[in-house]
Amino acid sequence: MRNSPISAVRGVDLELDAGRTVALVGQSGSGKSTIARMIARLEKPSGGQILLNGHVAAVRGRGIREYRKQVQMVFQDPFASLNPFHTVAHHLERPLRRHGEDRSKAAARAKVEELLERVNLKPAAAFTERRPHELSGGQRQRVAIARALAPKPSVLIADEPVSMLDVSIRLGILHLLSRLQREENLAVLYITHDLATARHFSDEILVMYEGRVVERGAADEVILRPKAEFTRRLAEAAPEPGRNARFLSAAARYTAPGESK
Ligand SMILES: Nc1ncnc2c1ncn2[C@@H]1O[C@H](COP(=O)(O)OP(=O)(O)O)[C@@H](O)[C@H]1O
Ligand SMILES: [Mg+2]
Numbered sequence: 001m002r003n004s005p006i007s008a009v010r011g012v013d014l015e016l017d018a019g020r021t022v023a024l025v026g027q028s029g030s031g032k033s034t035i036a037r038m039i040a041r042l043e044k045p046s047g048g049q050i051l052l053n054g055h056v057a058a059v060r061g062r063g064i065r066e067y068r069k070q071v072q073m074v075f076q077d078p079f080a081s082l083n084p085f086h087t088v089a090h091h092l093e094r095p096l097r098r099h100g101e102d103r104s105k106a107a108a109r110a111k112v113e114e115l116l117e118r119v120n121l122k123p124a125a126a127f128t129e130r131r132p133h134e135l136s137g138g139q140r141q142r143v144a145i146a147r148a149l150a151p152k153p154s155v156l157i158a159d160e161p162v163s164m165l166d167v168s169i170r171l172g173i174l175h176l177l178s179r180l181q182r183e184e185n186l187a188v189l190y191i192t193h194d195l196a197t198a199r200h201f202s203d204e205i206l207v208m209y210e211g212r213v214v215e216r217g218a219a220d221e222v223i224l225r226p227k228a229e230f231t232r233r234l235a236e237a238a239p240e241p242g243r244n245a246r247f248l249s250a251a252a253r254y255t256a257p258g259e260s261k
Helices: 032-039 061-070 088-099 105-118 137-149 167-184 195-201 219-224 229-236 243-253
Strands: 021-026 071-074 155-159 187-192 204-209 212-218
Touching (some): 021 195, 032 187, 061 071, 071 137, 088 105, 088 137, 105 137, 155 167, 167 187, 195 204, 195 219, 204 219, 204 229, 212 229
Parallel strands (some): 021 187, 021 204
Antiparallel strands (some): 204 212
């Protein structure tokens, strides 16, 4: 047994559909990022299949390039995911020139400002020449989101997109993701350890524990009538009773500046 491989994730089966959000919830180390990285093709699964639009996803050549365009990811740490030496414009021009219809520098330039406005970095011209250290954490994550949108993907994986941000700006970013999803009809995988936002921002919830899915179902169903012992513990672990209810009513009322719901 000593030499048998340890699996970070096992037997997980999930489907992402256009216009829907699936939340992957679980404590640290339960395998959420491993799933995200496998779907984004940043890690090779030792078994199993990935299908995109019903076809087995390519692993090389032109197919993998198309896959990478279609499946984009927003990472947990917006500082680590941006290059400190490059400007905001540079970060966005790269995917535009790699995947866009018109790959000229001029066309990419024009699109950069459009993308920045879509993530509420306005006026866009004030942000294009800045580098990551000249932005706040929330602004950096907005740039990372704009970069993910640049290739016009159909799937967006957001791996704990707000857990490293100041509590006061988290909802603004989640509402932004939710608006962009509607506008682009994206299939979204929202990874979090927070049941309250999982319920509010998702249609379906999958609860992970030690590399396996221990519960799945419609978001309200999983939160209101948890079946798995672990889900109940997760719900109870919320810092104080009633916190989720209060948070959710605040989330429902909340509208970030310039953010329509
Ligand atoms: N590259 C790696 N090498 C060895 N173990 C890893 C690696 N990546 C993840 N793991 C292990 O796999 C498990 C799942 O990790 P991860 O997917 O990052 O969990 P989560 O995102 O839910 O916190 C953890 O036990 C972690 O230590
Ligand atoms: Mg993780």
